[in-house]
Amino acid sequence: xxxxxxxxxxxxxxxxxxxxxxxxxxxxxxxxxxxxxxxxxxxxxxxxxxxxxxxxxxxxxxxxxxxxxxxxxxxxxxxxxxxxxxxxxxxxxxxxxxxxxxxxxxxxxxxxxxxxxxxxxxxxxxxxxxxxxxxxxxxxxxxxxxxxxxxxxxxxxxxxxxxxxxxxxxxxxxxxxxxxxxxxxxxxxxxxxxxxxxxxxxxxxxxxxxxxxxxxxxxxxxxxxxxxxxxxxxxxxxxxxxxxxxxxxxxxxxxxxxxxxxxxxxxxxxxxxxxxxxx
Ligand SMILES: [Zn+2]
Numbered sequence: 001x002x003x004x005x006x007x008x009x010x011x012x013x014x015x016x017x018x019x020x021x022x023x024x025x026x027x028x029x030x031x032x033x034x035x036x037x038x039x040x041x042x043x044x045x046x047x048x049x050x051x052x053x054x055x056x057x058x059x060x061x062x063x064x065x066x067x068x069x070x071x072x073x074x075x076x077x078x079x080x081x082x083x084x085x086x087x088x089x090x091x092x093x094x095x096x097x098x099x100x101x102x103x104x105x106x107x108x109x110x111x112x113x114x115x116x117x118x119x120x121x122x123x124x125x126x127x128x129x130x131x132x133x134x135x136x137x138x139x140x141x142x143x144x145x146x147x148x149x150x151x152x153x154x155x156x157x158x159x160x161x162x163x164x165x166x167x168x169x170x171x172x173x174x175x176x177x178x179x180x181x182x183x184x185x186x187x188x189x190x191x192x193x194x195x196x197x198x199x200x201x202x203x204x205x206x207x208x209x210x211x212x213x214x215x216x217x218x219x220x221x222x223x224x225x226x227x228x229x230x231x232x233x234x235x236x237x238x239x240x241x242x243x244x245x246x247x248x249x250x251x252x253x254x255x256x257x258x259x260x261x262x263x264x265x266x267x268x269x270x271x272x273x274x275x276x277x278x279x
Contacts, residue, residue, distance in 0.1 A: 007094030008048050026050040027097075029228045032057065032121040034107060034137060036081035038151065038213045039127030040071045040088075045221035046125075047089050047098070051228070054089070055117045056082040057103045069210035080104045107133060115140060123227045124148040125220065131176070135274075138172035141165060142278040147227045148172070151220040157212040159247040159255065162220045163266075164227065168279055170242060174269040212248050219244055219261075241265045 027050050033039045036058040043054055058081040062072055066081075076084035086102035093100070107114045118124055118140050126137045126148055134150060141148040145167040153160040163175050175181060219239075226238045241263040247255035255262055268275055 007097070008092040010094060025232060026225075026228060027052055029053065029122040030055070030120060031123050031125060031224060031228075032117050033125040033127065034058070034133070035127035035129065036060070036085045037066065037070065037127065037129070038153075038217050039125060040081065040085040041214060041217040042125055042127060042151070042221045042224070043085055043089060044071055044092065045218060046224060047092055047100075049221070049225055052093050052097050053099045055101050055103065055121065056085055057105050057107060057114075057117070058082040059104050059106045069213045107136065115144070118144050118146055121146055123224050125224055126150045126172075127217075127220070134172055135176070138165065139274060139278070142167070142171055142274060149220050149224050149227070150175075151216055153213060153216055154251065157209070157248060159245065159249075159251040160216040161246065162216065162223055162244040164223055164242045166227070166242065170266045170268045171272065171274055171279075173274040174272045175243060175266055177272065178266065178269065215248065215259075216246060219246060239263070 029051055030053040031043075031046055031051055032055040033043045034057045036043070036056055037060075039056075039058070043056060047054065060081050062070060062076050062079055062081050062084050064074070064077055067074060067077075070081075072079075072081075072084040072088055076087070079087075080102070082102040082104060086100045089100050090098050103110075103113075103117075105114070124137065124141055124146055126134055128134060128137070129152070137148060138150075140146075142165070147167065148165040150163045150165070150172050151160065163172060165171050223239055223244070225236060229236055230238075243264040243266045245251065245255060245262040245264065247257060247260050247262075249258045250256055
């Protein structure tokens, strides 16, 4: 009976493969996740890989319409998403080892504190659904030289992308303004539309359901592990490339096949105003 009460962290230390990861100092790394919709699933993957130090930031409330693709169940409805995910992660980790901090913030309203959290992070995961927040997070990460993973799902859940910023290499702005990408993504207006989504709209206009989102969250978490393990000896083969396009059921003019990916190394764009200003 006692065994069933063990936390994911404790059972992880008994699993030879995860044990390798944990012993490579992942438990000392800190991740900041912004946007605790899909970001909650990424945070959970990272925790179960041994990352018990996390900052979770979201000022949104969990509504019933979110449950189709959120790790937290109905008992968390009405709670702030960051605090709901923290409570769940603490259950997985066991309170004695986890150091999960939740923040009910709009990052634009807490800039100084936000800078402090990014400064103490080893990698930042951006799972927000507005371009304004992505650009802001991109700039802060460049300024503070912190790696960042940007994850997003395309319209109607056809696919998505995971972009990784590493200091001195292409940034999110390089990607967002990239000519080829512009051809197949209608970006700004659609993402800003989602800003005020209500529960009903969230259900009817959601870009994808939980199973669609899970593929992207898994890849994003895997990419975050790559970044965290870059400077240590480990047993996880790196994914490589900074831009991963993921097709769930075909992205028009990009990937015809279902459940397939395209791995691209995006170069820093010469005309990127952010890179030109900061790096
Ligand atoms: Zn750039």
